[in-house]
Amino acid sequence: MRLHAVTRAQATALRSVRNGSSLARSCQLRCLSTSVLRPICSPKGTVQVQWQGRRWQSGAAAAVLEKATEDPSTLAQETIIENLDPKEAARLSRVRNIGIAAHIDSGKTTATERVLFYTGRINSIHEVRGRDAVGAKMDSMELEREKGITIQSAATYCDWKKVENGVEETYSINLIDTPGHIDFTIEVERALRVLDGAVMILCAVSGVQSQTITVDRQMRRYNVPRISFINKMDRMGANPFKAVDQINQKLRMPAAALQVPIGSEDQLKGVVDIIRMKAIYCEGPKGITVVEKDEIPEECVAIAKERRAKLIETLADVDDEMAEMFLDEVEPSVEQIKAAIRRATIALKFTPVLMGSALADTAIQPMLDAVCDYLPNPAEVENLALDRRRKEAPVKLVSYNSLPFVGLAFKLEESNFGQLTYIRVYQGSMKKGMNIFNARNDKKIRIPRIVRMHSNEMEEVPEIGAGEICAVFGVDCASGDTFTDGQLQYSMTSMFVPEPVISLSIKPKNSKESNNFSKAMNRFQREDPTFRVHVDAESQETIISGMGELHLDIYVERMRREYKVDCETGQPQVAYRETITQHVPFDHLLKKQTGGAGDYARVVGWLEPTGDMGKNVYESQVTGGHISEKFLFACEKGFMASCEKGPLLGHRVLGTAMVINDGATHMTDSSEQAFKTATQQAFRKAFAAGSPQVLEPLMKTTITAPNEFQGNIVGLLNKRNAVINETEIGPEDFTLYADCSLNSMFGFSSLLRAATQGKGEFSMEFSHYNPAPPQLQKELEAKYAKQQAARNKK
Numbered sequence: 018m019r020l021h022a023v024t025r026a027q028a029t030a031l032r033s034v035r036n037g038s039s040l041a042r043s044c045q046l047r048c049l050s051t052s053v054l055r056p057i058c059s060p061k062g063t064v065q066v067q068w069q070g071r072r073w074q075s076g077a078a079a080a081v082l083e084k085a086t087e088d089p090s091t092l093a094q095e096t097i098i099e100n101l102d103p104k105e106a107a108r109l110s111r112v113r114n115i116g117i118a119a120h121i122d123s124g125k126t127t128a129t130e131r132v133l134f135y136t137g138r139i140n141s142i143h144e145v146r147g148r149d150a151v152g153a154k155m156d157s158m159e160l161e162r163e164k165g166i167t168i169q170s171a172a173t174y175c176d177w178k179k180v181e182n183g184v185e186e187t188y189s190i191n192l193i194d195t196p197g198h199i200d201f202t203i204e205v206e207r208a209l210r211v212l213d214g215a216v217m218i219l220c221a222v223s224g225v226q227s228q229t230i231t232v233d234r235q236m237r238r239y240n241v242p243r244i245s246f247i248n249k250m251d252r253m254g255a256n257p258f259k260a261v262d263q264i265n266q267k268l269r270m271p272a273a274a275l276q277v278p279i280g281s282e283d284q285l286k287g288v289v290d291i292i293r294m295k296a297i298y299c300e301g302p303k304g305i306t307v308v309e310k311d312e313i314p315e316e317c318v319a320i321a322k323e324r325r326a327k328l329i330e331t332l333a334d335v336d337d338e339m340a341e342m343f344l345d346e347v348e349p350s351v352e353q354i355k356a357a358i359r360r361a362t363i364a365l366k367f368t369p370v371l372m373g374s375a376l377a378d379t380a381i382q383p384m385l386d387a388v389c390d391y392l393p394n395p396a397e398v399e400n401l402a403l404d405r406r407r408k409e410a411p412v413k414l415v416s417y418n419s420l421p422f423v424g425l426a427f428k429l430e431e432s433n434f435g436q437l438t439y440i441r442v443y444q445g446s447m448k449k450g451m452n453i454f455n456a457r458n459d460k461k462i463r464i465p466r467i468v469r470m471h472s473n474e475m476e477e478v479p480e481i482g483a484g485e486i487c488a489v490f491g492v493d494c495a496s497g498d499t500f501t502d503g504q505l506q507y508s509m510t511s512m513f514v515p516e517p518v519i520s521l522s523i524k525p526k527n528s529k530e531s532n533n534f535s536k537a538m539n540r541f542q543r544e545d546p547t548f549r550v551h552v553d554a555e556s557q558e559t560i561i562s563g564m565g566e567l568h569l570d571i572y573v574e575r576m577r578r579e580y581k582v583d584c585e586t587g588q589p590q591v592a593y594r595e596t597i598t599q600h601v602p603f604d605h606l607l608k609k610q611t612g613g614a615g616d617y618a619r620v621v622g623w624l625e626p627t628g629d630m631g632k633n634v635y636e637s638q639v640t641g642g643h644i645s646e647k648f649l650f651a652c653e654k655g656f657m658a659s660c661e662k663g664p665l666l667g668h669r670v671l672g673t674a675m676v677i678n679d680g681a682t683h684m685t686d687s688s689e690q691a692f693k694t695a696t697q698q699a700f701r702k703a704f705a706a707g708s709p710q711v712l713e714p715l716m717k718t719t720i721t722a723p724n725e726f727q728g729n730i731v732g733l734l735n736k737r738n739a740v741i742n743e744t745e746i747g748p749e750d751f752t753l754y755a756d757c758s759l760n761s762m763f764g765f766s767s768l769l770r771a772a773t774q775g776k777g778e779f780s781m782e783f784s785h786y787n788p789a790p791p792q793l794q795k796e797l798e799a800k801y802a803k804q805q806a807a808r809n810k811k
């Protein structure tokens with residue numbers, strides 16, 4: 018699309034056309050030569066703009082043109098939003114980008130396996146930890162198959178043929194299966210960042226579990242609409258309506274069932290669609306054939322009617338149109354109910370609840386229909402970028418192939434063929450061989466190969482359209498980078514990356530393997546922003562940090578399997594932080610001038626708390642050239658280096674600002690190194706005088722267990738000085754929300770197991786850094802001082 022064809026002169030001329038001025042004729046002639054955006058003058062002298070098959074009248078046309086002269090992209094965005102091109106709109110209406118997220122072991126991977134089978138992506142079904150020892154398609158890593166857990170999210174795509182009123186419509190679904198365990202939470206974060214909708218799976222017996230609450234929080238963070246699927250309806254004690262109540266109460270998300278089960282537990286036969294009042298059975302091998310019957314089993318009629326009324330009532334609470342009908346006592350039609358569900362789901366006000374059993378091959382297909390019916394297509398989701406040319410003003414991105422390209426790299430993965438970068442294309446299309454530009458550094462990159470991922474397999478494609486997800490080879494970038502066509506100066510906000518909270522020292526058992534060791538470390542770090550590696554300057558130990566013990570264990574294990582490096586690891590350590598609490602002025606002189614080239618640097622300023630634990634701040638307020646730019650830069654470096662290793666425990670410094678406002682330089686003895694060292698020395702002294710404080714990670718902890726164990730758990734938490742924020746007591750289970758220090762939670766899982774006969778479960782998520790209790794700070798400081806002394810002795 019060449020909107021640039023409209024020049025400022027043409028636009029001015031067009032405005033005069035609208036005003037009936039004499040420029041009309043020449044303008045008409047000139048503008049006719051622009052083939053894409055074609056202004057036309059009517060005999061009356063009003064202006065029309067013809068663009069992508071539609072005509073824009075006078076005032077609107079002039080406004081559109083006016084914008085075009087300022088910024089071609091604005092014209093494109095706004096015009097399209099008001100005027101969807103029917104062809105593009107039709108393509109997009111059949112695209113769904115969805116993720117599956119849930120508590121550990123709810124059946125995400127098992128359900129995804131059915132989705133792939135029913136959509137024809139795979140020919141047979143293999144179970145997670147199945148007897149055939151093949152493992153589910155989406156758990157492609159050996160370790161995942163062995164442990165039966167998902168570690169990395171896996172992307173795939175499939176086509177679902179949805180039949181409605183006898184008409185078949187094909188939907189393209191890009192699907193990401195995410196891990197359930199909190200330690201791999203970055204996988205959920207980055208998937209949700211780029212997806213338009215999600216399926217939240219719950220266990221029919223356990224309902225809302227601790228990790229469901231975390232997933233709910235993540236979905237809210239990225240405004241991701243969701244449908245809910247209650248799985249494991251074949252299990253003893255399955256109670257879908259209890260789960261629906263829990264979504265309403267524990268997640269505070271209005272929810273209502275769209276189905277009721279036919280039969281229960283091992284006698285589960287199918288579901289009743291209570292909107293259309295039809296019975297649905299999945300027959301044939303692996304439930305491949307969906308059979309719909311008008312006749313509803315007698316025992317289901319009453320509950321289906323009751324639940325239908327409840328659905329309409331819940332919708333009336335969240336949707337105005339439905340509310341009106343409800344008040345007027347008008348019975349809504351099937352179409353009206355479905356439209357209200359769609360509206361409310363996309364508006365994040367409601368979640369429709371479906372049910373079935375992935376393992377028993379029951380009612381997965383209606384869940385796929387619901388994905389198409391109720392989750393948004395890429396055009397229905399507001400995706401914003403920041404326009405760097407216009408002071409980071411937000412701009413809407415529109416999933417049109419014809420617009421300039423904008424994409425986000427959300428995940429990197431090392432494959433046998435080189436680095437694979439997953440990209441969500443938000444606008445425009447990406448073609449093989451095309452050049453794209455990294456918005457972070459304006460680096461031009463040619464796209465050599467585009468593939469669509471199917472777990473660990475890939476299919477090469479020449480082009481990928483707007484609103485889709487793909488992976489590309491040979492693109493060197495970081496996770497979260499934005500790419501554009503080079504014309505647009507857009508960048509997109511990245512995902513939330515939680516701080517690592519646990520660290521341990523690691524080294525290869527055999528020093529010959531250090532080459533492979535560093536290769537593995539580099540790769541893991543690039544792929545996973547929550548996995549960090551650094552070498553401690555004093556001990557020379559390699560320290561890895563991550564989200565939890567399992568997270569780090571998995572990397573140690575992957576090192577052994579994928580890189581053949583056996584490692585020795587130290588005890589897991591909490592990642593503490595250090596800060597100061599007071600304003601401290603300093604005036605420090607570094608002077609060594611005894612023979613030969615000397616060192617001279619004087620720095621004056623102050624150290625103070627920033628009040629924000631997010632970052633450290635360095636500022637120079639030096640005037641009059643007492644310290645040159647070059648040396649000030651060295652001071653900044655000295656400050657940053659000091660923050661890497663705090664004086665109290667050797668952990669990172671947070672929330673500290675250094676201002677340098679004066680100093681002195683010597684003609685010959687001053688150097689960058691001297692200023693860097695002087696700053697570091699000044700920092701140490703001032704830090705010690707600023708009532709330094711050790712900070713410890715505080716974890717948002719959610720514990721669920723049967724009610725009879727509440728006393729035991731409160732006892733356990735009290736011993737750990739946890740702050741209990743809220744307790745919700747249900748008919749059988751209770752959920753407790755607490756803030757606990759990570760330090761006090763080591764070994765908590767076995768204590769919880771013992772205190773609840775194995776029935777309790779918990780999840781922890783980093784919340785913020787909190788001052789450590791004085792006693793703990795004393796102990797930690799003493800331990801560190803001892804280590805330092807021992808090291809100095811050596």
Ligand SMILES: Nc1nc2c(ncn2[C@@H]2O[C@H](COP(=O)(O)OP(=O)(O)OP(=O)(O)O)[C@@H](O)[C@H]2O)c(=O)[nH]1
Nearest residue numbers: 121122123124125126127166167197249374375376
């Ligand atoms: N009874 C029953 N078991 C199921 C059902 N779906 C899954 N399972 C079992 O539950 C266990 C966990 O299933 P997965 O599919 O690995 O669950 P997941 O949510 O992907 O697990 P993570 O990714 O590790 O969190 C496996 O043993 C499955 O066989 C179901 O519908 N009924």
